[in-house]
Amino acid sequence: MKYAILGDIHANLEALNAVLEDAKKQGVTHYASTGDVVGYNADPKACLQIVRNLKCATVQGNHDYFAASNESMELFTPIAQKSIRWTRKQLSAFDRKYLRHLPLILDVESFTLVHSSLSNPHRWSYIFKRRAADANFRNQFNPVCFFGHTHVPLAFIKGKTTEKGFYETLHICPGQQYLINVGSVGQPRDRNPKTAYAIYDLEAQTVTLRRLEYDIETTQRKVRAAGLPFRNALRLASGR
Numbered sequence: 001m002k003y004a005i006l007g008d009i010h011a012n013l014e015a016l017n018a019v020l021e022d023a024k025k026q027g028v029t030h031y032a033s034t035g036d037v038v039g040y041n042a043d044p045k046a047c048l049q050i051v052r053n054l055k056c057a058t059v060q061g062n063h064d065y066f067a068a069s070n071e072s073m074e075l076f077t078p079i080a081q082k083s084i085r086w087t088r089k090q091l092s093a094f095d096r097k098y099l100r101h102l103p104l105i106l107d108v109e110s111f112t113l114v115h116s117s118l119s120n121p122h123r124w125s126y127i128f129k130r131r132a133a134d135a136n137f138r139n140q141f142n143p144v145c146f147f148g149h150t151h152v153p154l155a156f157i158k159g160k161t162t163e164k165g166f167y168e169t170l171h172i173c174p175g176q177q178y179l180i181n182v183g184s185v186g187q188p189r190d191r192n193p194k195t196a197y198a199i200y201d202l203e204a205q206t207v208t209l210r211r212l213e214y215d216i217e218t219t220q221r222k223v224r225a226a227g228l229p230f231r232n233a234l235r236l237a238s239g240r
């Protein structure tokens with residue numbers, strides 16, 4: 001059984017299609033997501049439709065939560081606020097209901113999905129450093145937890161003083177616990193504009209990070225045509 005783990009799709013249809021095409025070639029049979037299907041880019045409805053059609057096990061991200069509500073957004077940057085306000089107008093009542101009912105934490109097979117962190121997932125904190133990873137590990141019971149939110153692919157192993165850091169292929173060893181960020185499909189922020197996702201091969205017990213070129217220009221053109229913040233288009237080309 002091979003799972004594609006999709007993080008922070010953020011309404012980027014071209015990146016999502018590139019990922020799904022690659023996943024099929026790699027023999028992926030199942031799909032899971034660490035949330036933020038919508039926000040920033042111009043295809044929230046199409047991306048939601050695909051995620052639902054794939055029967056993709058999905059947790060709720062902060063953009064998903066706020067796009068599906070009318071709550072005020074003080075914690076967001078002005079650009080993110082503007083993007084969420086635009087997204088709210090695109091979504092149907094059905095889309096909003098779907099997003100509202102996504103869980104914050106989801107166990108699938110022998111792994112866990114969360115958008116931000118297993119320690120207070122509703123606070124949307126970011127895990128970049130060991131300390132934040134340790135707080136997550138105190139609440140992690142499965143051998144593997146996948147997370148998103150930072151848009152930076154990074155792995156931590158419980159009890160190790162240094163983080164595993166950037167990875168290409170991780171071997172999941174029995175008795176150890178892993179916290180793995182799968183990067184972002186729709187808005188990478190590790191200075192690499194290629195779309196990112198991970199494949200978890202449950203038989204081989206490996207997690208492999210995939211990076212792929214996609215049609216960035218089309219995504220940028222759609223962002224501009226939609227009247228979304230210009231920066232949302234610009235940052236795709238620099239990957240930050």
Ligand code: ZN
Nearest residue numbers: 008036061149
């Ligand atoms: Zn995000």
